[in-house]
Amino acid sequence: MRLLCPKCYEEYEVTDDVIPGEGRDVQCSVCDETWFVEGEPAPLARRAIDPGVFSILQQEVQREMAARQADAQTAIKPAPAPAPKPKLKPKAQSAEPLRAKPETQHKKHH
Ligand SMILES: [Zn+2]
Numbered sequence: 001m002r003l004l005c006p007k008c009y010e011e012y013e014v015t016d017d018v019i020p021g022e023g024r025d026v027q028c029s030v031c032d033e034t035w036f037v038e039g040e041p042a043p044l045a046r047r048a049i050d051p052g053v054f055s056i057l058q059q060e061v062q063r064e065m066a067a068r069q070a071d072a073q074t075a076i077k078p079a080p081a082p083a084p085k086p087k088l089k090p091k092a093q094s095a096e097p098l099r100a101k102p103e104t105q106h107k108k109h110h
Contacts, residue, residue, distance in 0.1 A: 007033035
């Protein structure tokens, strides 16, 4: 497939293997511009898509890729919901550590 640098308009001819179906970032070796190139999973299917719809899909893919990249950069995902029922737990649980104390005193006796 052919790639066109959006900055300096340098053209690159690459094999389809270089660009996966979901697309990838490529970098221009002339001007160092980096841009996203979407893959061509099915040329026939692409022809069936209305050009307007296709550009919307392009935006969707780019947004998703950007989100994925942001995800990879932060690497730390916020916890979904860290046990949302502390209110339901009875106070009896906090009494357990207190029970352990007499045992340690027993050991001192021995
Ligand atoms: Zn370029």
